[in-house]
Amino acid sequence: MATLTERPTQKAAPDRAPGKSPASAFELPRTSIEIGQVEKQSLELFFLTLGMVLILTLGLAILMVPVVFWQRPTEILQDVWRKGFYGFLVLSLLFDAYLIQRQLRLRQLRRLLAQQRSDQELLLAAKKMDEALLHSIGEGVFAVDSEGRLILLNRRAQEWTGTGARDAISKPFAEVLHFEGQTPEYFVKQVVQTGQGLQVGGEAMLVRPGGSRMPVSILAAPVLQDDRVRGCIIIFRDTSEQRALDRMKDEFISIASHQLRTPLAGLRWYTSTLAEGIAGALSSQQSELVKEMENCVGQMATLVNDLLDVARLDQGTLTLNQVEIQPRELLAEVVSALESKAKRLQVSLLMIEEGSLCPPVHADKALITEVLRNLVDNALKYTPENGVVKLSAQQEGQSLVFSVTDTGVGIPEESLDKLFRKFSRVENPMSKRERGSGLGLYFAKGIVEKHGGTICVRSVPSQGSTFYVKLPL
Amino acid sequence: MEDPSLRKAGYRILLVEDEDFLRRIFKLRLAAEGYEVTDVDSGEAAWEALKDSVPHLIILDLYLPQMNGFEFLQRLKAHASLSQVAVLILSGLGQDADIRKGLELGAKEYVIKTKLTPTELLEKVSRLLKETAPRG
Numbered sequence: 372m373a374t375l376t377e378r379p380t381q382k383a384a385p386d387r388a389p390g391k392s393p394a395s396a397f398e399l400p401r402t403s404i405e406i407g408q409v410e411k412q413s414l415e416l417f418f419l420t421l422g423m424v425l426i427l428t429l430g431l432a433i434l435m436v437p438v439v440f441w442q443r444p445t446e447i448l449q450d451v452w453r454k455g456f457y458g459f460l461v462l463s464l465l466f467d468a469y470l471i472q473r474q475l476r477l478r479q480l481r482r483l484l485a486q487q488r489s490d491q492e493l494l495l496a497a498k499k500m501d502e503a504l505l506h507s508i509g510e511g512v513f514a515v516d517s518e519g520r521l522i523l524l525n526r527r528a529q530e531w532t533g534t535g536a537r538d539a540i541s542k543p544f545a546e547v548l549h550f551e552g553q554t555p556e557y558f559v560k561q562v563v564q565t566g567q568g569l570q571v572g573g574e575a576m577l578v579r580p581g582g583s584r585m586p587v588s589i590l591a592a593p594v595l596q597d598d599r600v601r602g603c604i605i606i607f608r609d610t611s612e613q614r615a616l617d618r619m620k621d622e623f624i625s626i627a628s629h630q631l632r633t634p635l636a637g638l639r640w641y642t643s644t645l646a647e648g649i650a651g652a653l654s655s656q657q658s659e660l661v662k663e664m665e666n667c668v669g670q671m672a673t674l675v676n677d678l679l680d681v682a683r684l685d686q687g688t689l690t691l692n693q694v695e696i697q698p699r700e701l702l703a704e705v706v707s708a709l710e711s712k713a714k715r716l717q718v719s720l721l722m723i724e725e726g727s728l729c730p731p732v733h734a735d736k737a738l739i740t741e742v743l744r745n746l747v748d749n750a751l752k753y754t755p756e757n758g759v760v761k762l763s764a765q766q767e768g769q770s771l772v773f774s775v776t777d778t779g780v781g782i783p784e785e786s787l788d789k790l791f792r793k794f795s796r797v798e799n800p801m802s803k804r805e806r807g808s809g810l811g812l813y814f815a816k817g818i819v820e821k822h823g824g825t826i827c828v829r830s831v832p833s834q835g836s837t838f839y840v841k842l843p844l
Numbered sequence: 845m846e847d848p849s850l851r852k853a854g855y856r857i858l859l860v861e862d863e864d865f866l867r868r869i870f871k872l873r874l875a876a877e878g879y880e881v882t883d884v885d886s887g888e889a890a891w892e893a894l895k896d897s898v899p900h901l902i903i904l905d906l907y908l909p910q911m912n913g914f915e916f917l918q919r920l921k922a923h924a925s926l927s928q929v930a931v932l933i934l935s936g937l938g939q940d941a942d943i944r945k946g947l948e949l950g951a952k953e954y955v956i957k958t959k960l961t962p963t964e965l966l967e968k969v970s971r972l973l974k975e976t977a978p979r980g
Contacts (some may be wrong), residue, residue, distance in 0.1 A: 624862050625939045629907055632936035633863055636957035640869040643962040649876050672958040679938060692947060707971060710962040737943065737954065 377417050412480065416473050423466050427674055431459055511587075511607035514594060518554055519544045522589075522602065531607070533580030551576035551584060558591050562603040568592040577607065586610045628679045635675060638668045648727040670808075677810035680741075681793070684817040691821060698729040698764035701736070705743045705762060709751065712807060717756040720747070723763030732771045732842050734822055739842070740828075741814040746838045749811065750777035754835075766844070770824075772842040781832035790828060791816040815840075846944065852878035855956055855973050858899040859883040860916070861892045862908050862958065866957075870903070870934075887911030891919065894926060900968075900977040904951070906935040906942065914945060921950040932969065932977040 434455040503514060511528035515521055522541050524547070529536055532547050539547045545556055558569050573587035581584055587607045593652065594602040642665040644650055646658070653661060683689045706722045713720035732739075743762065750760040758778040765772055786797045794809035819826040823843050830836035857874055862885045874881045880966040882899065884890045887908050902920070908940030913933065921927050931951045935942070938956040946954045952972055955965060 558955060621939065623943070625937060628938055629936035632938070632956065632958045636936070637863070637865050637869065639958065640873065640962050642865070644869060644873060649873070649936065669961065676938075676956070676958055683938075690944070692944055704971075707967050708960065711963045711967070712961075741959075 391789060408813075412477060416470075416477065416755065426460055427459060427466070429464065429539060430455070434459065463685045504826070510609070512604065513544070513548070513607070514602055515544045515559055516602040517600065519559050521547060523604075528607070529552045529648060531577060531585070535644070544781070549578040551578055558589065559603050559605070562593050562599055566593045566595075566600045586614050602635065624679065624682060628675075631675055635668070635672055639672055642668050660830075673811075674808045677808040677814060680814045681810050681817075684814060689817075689821065691738065692736050693733050693822075695731040696734055696736050697731050698773070701740055701743060701773075702762050702764055703746055704740055709747050713751055713760065714753075716751055718751055718754045719759045720751070721759065721761045723761055729764050729766050729771055730844060732844060734842055735818075738818045739822070739840075742818050742840060743775070745811045745815050746775040746840070750775050750779060750838075752807070752838070754779035767841070769844050770841045771844055774837055775841075776835065776837040778835040781834055782828065782830040782836055784830075787828060791826070847875070852970065852973075854880070855901070855977065856880045856882070856899040857969070858890060858902045860885075860887065860892055860902065860908065861905045862886060863905075864903075873962055873966065874903075874969070877970070879969075880920060887913065887916035890916060894920075898926065898929060900930065901973055902929055902931045903931050903969070904931055904935075906933060906937050906946070914949060917946070917949045917951060930972060932972060934965070 395824050434452055454528060457669055505523075506526040508525055511531050512523070513521060513528050514523035520541050524532070524534075524536055524539055524542075529539070532539070534547050536797065542617040558571060561567075562569050569589075569591045571591075575587050575589055577585045577587045586609070588610050590606045590608075592604050593600045609811060642661060645653065646661045646665050648658075674759070702722045706720055710720055747760060747762055752775045754760055760778075761774075761776045763774050763776075765774075782797055786795075789795045790797070791812050793813045796809045816826050819840055819842070825841045826839065827841075828836055828838050855878075859870055859874065859881055861870060861883070864885070865919045867883050867885065871881050871883045882893050882894050882897070885908075888911055890902070890904075893909075904913050904917065908916070911919075913935065917931060917933075918927060920931070921931065927950070932953045932955060933946045933951045934957060935946075935957050938958045938959075943954045953968065955968065960968065
């Protein structure tokens with residue numbers, strides 16, 4: 372007789388044997404009591420009842436023989452018959468009890484079966500809904516097992532790869548997806564090995580069935596089941612539109628900055644030429660007015676430059692053009708660019724020769740020069756007449772430290788932590804001399820950090836400040 | 845005391861800039877420094893000017909009609925006898941890609957027009973000439 376055992380409805384799928392399709396590892400659990408099993412139970416019970424009724428009828432008939440044929444049964448026979456009759460009664464009662472118990476059990480199973488049918492329908496409905504949701508996602512979704520074989524791909528993924536789910540399932544991921552450059556196995560392997568998610572930026576190019584290329588961003592995450600990494604789920608996003616928008620934005624900034632800079636450069640050069648007296652001597656009043664103009668143009672130029680620089684930095688498109696640079700060369704260039712200004716402001720600008728002993732640093736020359744120029748320019752701005760601004764470089768372990776020290780007004784302690792934020796400006800009597808954009812130090816910090824370095828400041832109000840730029844060697 | 849312009853005399857600069865108002869003022873300031881300046885407004889005109897005289901420095905705008913600054917630079921660097929001429933790009937274009945391309949094509953310096961004051965730029969020109977075409 373078949374034994375009825377209730378299996379739990381939610382049970383973790385066992386590990387698959389190698390080489391076997393792993394798709395079922397992610398299937399819904401099956402209902403434990405099959406319909407046929409209960410039907411079989413009912414049929415067995417029917418035949419059992421019938422058999423027992425026949426046996427008992429036959430037994431009763433045998434017991435009735437002496438009564439029917441011998442009319443006067445002996446005492447022994449009477450005793451046998453009586454015992455047989457009682458036995459029959461006991462057996463009948465036992466059998467009835469057994470039948471009732473089986474009936475109750477069967478009714479219970481039927482109820483359970485009805486419940487399981489309903490659960491199964493719910494599970495199927497939920498599965499269909501999950502599938503509908505998965506296929507409705509506008510991005511390509513793939514899942515692979517720990518060996519890189521496809522176990523799932525949604526409709527968008529099928530469309531992009533030109534492969535139906537039936538053909539693709541169980542195939543190695545790389546056979547279905549073709550990339551330019553980086554191979555998909557790389558990040559699948561990494562995710563499966565580390566159990567950590569991974570994001571591949573907008574550099575990846577998916578090769579579509581017709582040979583056309585589609586830029587995609589990729590997000591891969593481990594599939595965890597019972598705390599074990601069973602595979603990897605990968606989401607591809609088509610970034611064509613994003614790239615086109617970025618290109619348009621870049622072109623706009625490029626053209627707008629060019630169009631802005633051209634007349635601004637003209638203004639700057641013409642006012643400077645007037646101010647220097649190259650086009651003829653000016654009266655003192657004219658000279659004063661032109662100097663003011665020159666100052667305004669300078670501020671506008673700084674603002675335009677800083678805004679465009681910060682846009683480059685914030686866009687994340689700024690790339691470093693790193694070369695070997697002699698620190699002393701950098702210092703000389705910055706000092707040479709600003710010594711006229713220092714002279715005009717009557718501030719001594721000194722270059723400390725420690726730079727001669729420093730090893731070359733691997734950095735973007737134009738950007739680091741810009742950072743140092745910015746720091747020295749600020750120092751000059753906030754240092755009163757007869758003050759000193761020193762620019763130096765020295766090696767500190769595996770780093771090269773540039774420092775810009777001034778004998779200026781210093782920075783109040785409460786302003787130090789917001790100094791490197793956007794549009795941060797420290798107000799003091801000296802800041803009226805030449806108004807900055809509030810973006811220079813933010814840009815400087817961004818550039819230094821892009822080099823893997825740090826920037827910081829020490830300041831004593833009324834005594835001066837020192838800015839340190841530390842770059843790895 | 846020696847006039848600084850005398851030290852600069854004899855240095856020839858080819859100025860390539862299509863904006864008239866900028867070309868005029870750049871030439872005025874460079875000439876005031878004592879340089880011998882030839883100014884042209886396009887890449888083609890610059891190429892023609894090179895046939896007459898090879899300068900010590902070319903100050904090159906990028907946004908030029910027909911042959912742009914990059915194309916001119918590429919042609920210059922591919923030329924056997926002109927490839928050593930120092931080039932300073934002076935442009936309003938300031939995107940990383942432009943800067944990288946300019947330097948990769950062989951420009952000595954890339955200066956964004958509004959980044960430096962006239963004095964700072966003239967200092968840079970003087971330093972560049974001393975480095976690339978030192979005179980005894």
